[in-house]
Amino acid sequence: MTMDYCLWVCSLVLPVVLAVEETLMDSRWATTELAWTTFPESGWEEVSGYDDSMSPIRTYQVCNVRQPNQNNWLRTDFIPRRSVLRVYVELKFSVRDCASIPNIPGSCKETFNLFYYEADGDTATDASPLFRENPYVKVDTIAPDESFSLLEAGRINTKLRSFGPLSKAGFYLAFQDLGACMSLISVRVFFKKCSTTIANFAVFPETATGAEATSLVIAPGACVSSAMEVSVPLKLYCNGDGEWMVPVGSCTCIAGFEPSGENTQCQACSPGTFKSKYGEGSCSPCPPNSRAATRGVNVCPCLTGFSRADSDPPDTACTTIPSSPQNVISSVNETSLSLEWDEPVDTGGRSDLVYNVVCKKCLSRGVPCTRCDDNVDIAPRRLGLRQRKVVVRNLLAHTPYSFEVQAVNGVSGKTALAPRFSTVNITTNQAAPSAVPTVHLMKSTADTLSLSWLPPETPNGVILDYEIKYYERGQGMSHTVTAQHSSAKVEGLRAATPYVVQVRARTVAGYGRYSNPMDFSTSLHSKEGLSLSTSLHSKEGLSLSTSLHSDPQRSVQDQLPLIVGSATAGLVVIVALVVMAVVCLKKQHSGSELEYTEKLQQYISPGMKVYIDPFTYEDPNEAVHEFAKEIDISCVKIEEVIGAGEFGEVCRGRLKQASRREAVVAIKTLKAGYTERQRRDFLAEASIMGQFDHPNVIRLEGVLTRSCPVLIITEFMENGALDSFLRLNDGRFNMTQLVGMLRGIAAGMKYLADMNYVHRDLAARNILVNSNLVCKVSDFGLSRFLDDTSADPTYTSSLGGKIPIRWTAPEAIAFRKFTTASDVWSYGIVMWEVVSYGERPYWDMSNQDVMTAVEQDYRLPPPMDCPMVLHQLMLECWVKERNLRPKFCRIVGTLDKLLRNAASLKVVTSNQCGDLLQVGGTLPGHHRKSPDEGSQEIVRQQMSQTLPIRV
Template sequence: MDTRTATAELGWISFPANGWEEVSGYDENLNTIRTYQVCNVFEPSQNNWLLTTYIDRRAAQRIYVEIRFTVRDCASIPSVLGSCKETFNLYYLETERTVSESIKGVEYWANAPFLKVDTIAADESFSQVDFGGRLMKVNTEVRSFGPLSKGRGFHLAFQDLGACMSLLAVRVFYKKCPSVVQNFAFFPETLTGAESTSLVIARGSCIPNAEEVDVPIKLYCNGDGEWMVPIGSCSCKAGYEPDNGNVCRACPQGTFKSSQGAGLCQQCPLNSRSTIEAATLCGCRNGYYRGDMDKPEDMCTSVPSAPRNVVSVVNQTSVLLEWHPPRDMGHRDDLSYNILCRRCHSSERRACQPCDDSVEFVPDKQGLKETRVEISKLRAHASYTFDIQAINGVSNKSPYPAQQLSINITTNQAAPSVVPIMHQVSSTSRSFSLSWQPPEQPNGIILDYEIRYYDKVEWVLNSSVVQSETPSVVLEGLRPGTGYVVQVRARTVAGYGIFSKEMLFQTLTDDEYKSELGQQLSLIAGSLVGGVCIVSLVAIAIICTRRRQLKESVYGDKLQQYNTGGGVKIYVDPFTYEDPNEAVREFAKEIDPSCVKIEEVIGSGEFGEVYKGRLKPVGKKEIPVAIKTLKVGYSERQRRDFLSEASIMGQFDQPNIIRLEGVVTKSRPTMIITEFMENGALDSFLRQNDGQFPVIQLVGMLRGIASGMRYLAEMSYVHRDLAARNILVNSNLVCKVSDFGLSRYLEEDTSDPTYTSSLGGKIPVRWTAPEAIAYRKFTSASDVWSYGIVTWEVMSYGERPYWDMSNQDVINAIEQDFRLPAPMDCPVVLHQLMLDCWQKDRNARPKFPDIVSMLDKMIRNPASLKAGSNNVAPGPSHHPLLDRGAPDLSRVSSVEDWLAALKMTQYRDSFLGSGFTSLPLVTQITADNDVHYISPHCFNVPAEHVFSNGKGKIDWSLKLLVSENRIDLYF
């Protein structure tokens, strides 16, 4: 509906009759318009209604109303008797059909069946009308309402409670995302969602001749009618190319496109052609082929011609062949050679047989890249034919045999074969004699034998060599009782054969050897005695060293925490690296983007969208993950700050810290991949499940958060932004600390002090410790303050801390010692923990290990978690002897002052004598401490309720009944 250009009567219904009045008038441009006006400011108790005609919503779920109006300034109206207003109310009524005018009685309007949209006030009001009758100050306001689902349409209603105003024009509209072709997929016209922040999914379909690349194919329509966050895409099929981004056109004849994608059609490669449209491959012309590994865009090639100019060099039973490459390589660079060997009994080829398997080819007989080969172990005085084939990647495609070059050769005299096994004939202390059989294949007359031998404990390079004309030898000059390794080979006119295998032979011992052996045994015995003495001295030294180490172990344990090699792991700030990318490579695992599958948008972050997806590492099962992406058009600084969170997370390994799976930095989009937490942020999860969990389960969640923070504190890492919104919850209700890496600074504008990151993200001060606000002093103690706020959030099921107080009001209240009260049904022990975390003196706050210990005690003692229970579980930061219920200890500085405040000065010597000379030591009293009688005067119980065990120690099993104003003793 749009009344801006209406000139006929609008026909709206007004009640009562003397209320709204339809009149014709002029707008500020002197155009004729129909308006409704009312100005009963001189009469009290105005309630004037104006109802529009029926408006069909056309399936829209959210409606926008643009109102142009003028309002008279009440101060400019003289003698106003009634209650003058400068506002009016806008309502709507969902219905299936138009509302009849006949039922618009007083009772109907009194019950006001409409739903209110808003009270609308003018930005500018006017005090008088110019001489042309035009209203000079026109206001334009836009409101929206929804969701609409109860009828086909609706009425708008305007309520005046005593203003002097005119409705100049009303425009009613809804928003939609137009139909669009994006990523070669068609998306239909889509209405926006019921809320202004809603994202409506639109499913897409591939345009003709396109196929899906990623599924599902969808776009998100936001509340402003804009498309965003494309998921999945299509691309042109093989044989089709993109045209203007929204059409896939067939490749014309003579061109092809071999694969799906954004590529264009290409001209057919050399020696190929296509005779049809939409060709995916160009066929090779006759006599040309493509190899098995060739790509469609590669040219078609042919087989090579035969090798040329072979030369042979025969050396006894070996031959060296060399040749020139073929003149025609077939337009390929994968040429290789095969050698075919045949032994021939006559000059006829058919009398040839394949060579024995014993023939050796160096480097090989198939797939040779060089134009030479050495062939050995041929038979002597034998004829051979060698065929040299030239082949390439398409030789197996040709119907014709590979072209080859053949050569015939005859071998010369061969060297003798290997000598069989040797035998020892005799042996003395300095010599032994050996014999052997001649080689099975002497290949001529044996001229002599060469014998090589060496001491088995010496290296073969120290060997000795002798010759013998017979198949026997006597080796002399040997050492008694020594083993020798011996080998032998035969020689003919063709040269030496191969050495026989190694054999071991031993010399005998004689009296001289025995005498020498005796001397050696004496020497060994002396050495053993000396060795025993040395071992004894070493043992004594080890014992002394061990005692000294035990004595110094207390200091050694302390020093270990500074040993980065094997001690406590310390957090490393990635911004200390000269190249921040080096920190990413060191602490974060790079993931192949092919292992990552994006499924759907689950939110948006400071740097880009956050998705749910799947990660399938190589060799491992698929797992759900959360994927943070870096938006397009980022700067290098944004990329560095984005990846700094991964550099930080990658250093942590603890069950209550969000786990980093890895990063994708070598392709776009840049991604940080973490484990997927099914229940999302803790604050929203608690609000959705208000009152659904027992207290002990909430304490279990708090224990997990404290455990994670204890780990961070031990790593010397300060979180700075601990809040329930930054705690993630998985399907097992395990809470994990997240959101790392943003540097924060205090704004100059003290009217709204917030922490501001280098990228502009704001963090409310209501989670921040006073010293961090005032002095930017962030420590683990300030994280403890934040943990107290998180505890309050958990126990209040996601309530906003300090409610609707402004940031400045929060700061002022904390300075005046205001602390958040206990949430409904919160046990006293948990509220006391919060108060301990909110101590103004940061040194008085508990440490995270103390908090974990206290929560463990609560879990082990569920009775302490009953609402209203004052059974406070003691801990290092909340010791009973220093309880808040005791007399004012704020000015106490010594044990004497403390005992005086408790009216126990008569036991001063007992405490000081037991070693408790300072207040910190008093807070560490345990069941093993020797503390004498403690006065019962500070308790509302009889003195006989305090007992001694007769040995000057407190009865540690004592249970005391206490009143409201007391300190508790737990032993």
């Protein structure tokens, strides 16, 4: 397709606008003699005449045809060019036919010549410049379409000529007669221009044409009132005929305004209507329970008593809080309570209904009830319940309680209305005491153990006595004794024998639960001695017990085991002190979560950095100021828009701070009209990035939260996203360079994994590349904190969250469980993207087909020229059992070995096919890119008929 054809097609989108002509000189305007310069005087003669509409005009004529060698010149007055580059000359003239003139020599002509001469001012005289072709510039020889004879007088010819480029202040026109009989009736000099126009909601000014007939003059545009740029730069091209063409860039109406005037203006939405987004859509009536009293609103405010949740789009109806739950039923069992209820009659118009259960303890009549202690257990939880049933445990016996069952939804707390609730009042029954906390060994002899313990935390009445159960470790038969107080001596024991001891309390309601089993040993000799006893309790009730006796006759060899035991007990005491110190720190914590974490790390693992989820902060501003540096607006200069993000535009700019060199940076902006939730989510990414410091993770320079718009400043990555960069440079890198990119990505992910951070959206599109081909992990919008307090650390995504199917591990798709192992699966897909130079994983298969194929153990085949070791590493990343996938530290080590041993990268896999690869076998077909429809049908048939070989 040629450039001319492209320009022609592009011009079709513009409204039809006729070219505008503006006259510089017109001899018909003369009201007196023209008095142009003639040479010689016997040549051209000024006379009065009439134009084709019979209006009187001044004309010039010449008819010296009977005299040979004619050279008659006529020059106009100085004509200012007014900065135009090309002018047009319209000539009206008549010429007599030489054949109609008798007795004339053969030198008779029927043509004349048109010249022009440029000058910086009106400096020409009767003799200067000389009347000859140089210094005059010839435009053309003018010939008539029709000449006339005496019998056919009145035939007027019209000719149009143009010339340029012009560079001086003005010019003269000159006409040369070489022996014609003619009359120059009128001369009009003008230029063409493109008139002011509006295209794509942008105004383009009046623009003169270029120097050549084929020139395109660029005219910059500006958005009409109440419009904004959606693509830049804004410009139109004015061609040589004075017509607009090739529009570049566009504007659109801002939120609260709609197109009008045949899409040339943006008018404000009328009262009662709104428009929430920019674009060419029309205003819509306000949703139910909202009203717009003014013009040009992008959100209709809710009526009193109604509101929208932070996640509600502006075009949704305003809703209110629900009514109170119905039919609350309580069932008391000693110190436990079961509560059930029915949903409210009115849900407030919302479907996100949840319940809160508030427990209050009422100890004295006439005194307000107070909130229950933290030890009261409400299962499954106190707040945010979706089911309508809870079980309450650990209440005090014989105590009145009041329970509020609140119904809340997404707008509870948004309005001035307090949550509505139903109340139930109960009194607990008598209950057995709770378990004895722990048992201590005070003294031991060869046949006795002296014990003490603390009373139960909740006795639920008067303690009548305690029961002590003991038995030899490893023996099934147990014995019991009773005690009236919290201490007792157990006698009649065997010497040097370990015993397991448990204690429980009794009230009128019966026995409570036994304490945890504790191990104590009797001594070897009958003489009493002081005993240092330390117990380390585990979930199974095992304990470590050591007794050191003061017998001066005991040999060093006999005492050695006791000395070792005492040392071990001392170590346990130190550990216990550290744990107590941590507990104290936690109780004293009233500031930010970061302060507590830093103090905790000083006791547990100095130097280890742990990622902190910014969403744990009640105030998002506290999180962003904790982890990100606030930059002054004067240090930032935005140069151009380079893209669009979820929250606004992405720009390139410069950052100049004191004592630092000016740097090119990327600038993310928060678009106008944002909600508080959008601002929080926007700054949350900065709070996440600010915690990272690694050469393969995108670096945060700082934030601007006190400016408008709110900005996030990061380092600038010249080559953009990895997937598009690879597609633009298909085949230009050697395998060592590609492995180097993969190594950088793996190093960045290892760093994040070491910080207990799960990315959840690792893909080539979220990897940025700088000018040195260094790859850096970016885009932390989907990632969340990895909780490693359990044996199987996972992150559970929110319901309805979008998952990138082609990059996500099967357990994350099926169960919404994200781990570092699921990031490893995604890394395997990134490896495939890099080696295939940005090919789309699974080609054009649907997401459902991809999930079915992966579940049946089909995996992506090796891309063209893929080294065998790389595809093997991909397959290891795609193992179904997540615990068998390699860690990122091992991936980095493997890639380092490959880079040191480049020969291993030359062994290429033999299965260069475009079809899916089943673990343990291959499918037919060999393709460079995505398979055709026939091949994909073969894949589907194989998937339905073949028994998969599991990973």
